[in-house]
Amino acid sequence: MNMFRKALFATAVVIAVPLAQADAATSTFDGAWNVRIASSSQACGNGATVSIGINNGQIASSSAAVTASGRVADAGNIKVTLSTGIKRAVGFGRLSGTSGSGTWRGAMCAGTWTAERI
Numbered sequence: 001m002n003m004f005r006k007a008l009f010a011t012a013v014v015i016a017v018p019l020a021q022a023d024a025a026t027s028t029f030d031g032a033w034n035v036r037i038a039s040s041s042q043a044c045g046n047g048a049t050v051s052i053g054i055n056n057g058q059i060a061s062s063s064a065a066v067t068a069s070g071r072v073a074d075a076g077n078i079k080v081t082l083s084t085g086i087k088r089a090v091g092f093g094r095l096s097g098t099s100g101s102g103t104w105r106g107a108m109c110a111g112t113w114t115a116e117r118i
Helices: 002-029
Strands: 031-039 048-055 058-061 067-072 077-084 087-096 099-106 110-117
Touching: 048 067, 077 099, 087 110
Parallel strands: none
Antiparallel strands: 031 048, 031 110, 048 058, 058 067, 067 077, 077 087, 087 099, 099 110
């Protein structure tokens, strides 16, 4: 029975170590971020700022007015969806350290975004 416990423990360690390392890698970008949204079209508005939070690589809203969801990969690649009411936009880009940038597209509008860690 002692050998069985040792084998079970060794198996648990082999499984747990990569999972812990994956969590550590995705948590590089954890925290609060301000995202400035810009559009090339005056009809779509320009200059809005949205606060988001990242926890273990998962994106969530920091505001009741805007719902944010998405994921940040280990290397900083990001995909985020922002919605408010019936409006929805999907953004792609990259975070690096304390800043990031990318593009976004909605039903009738498109543009760029920049982010900085708060």
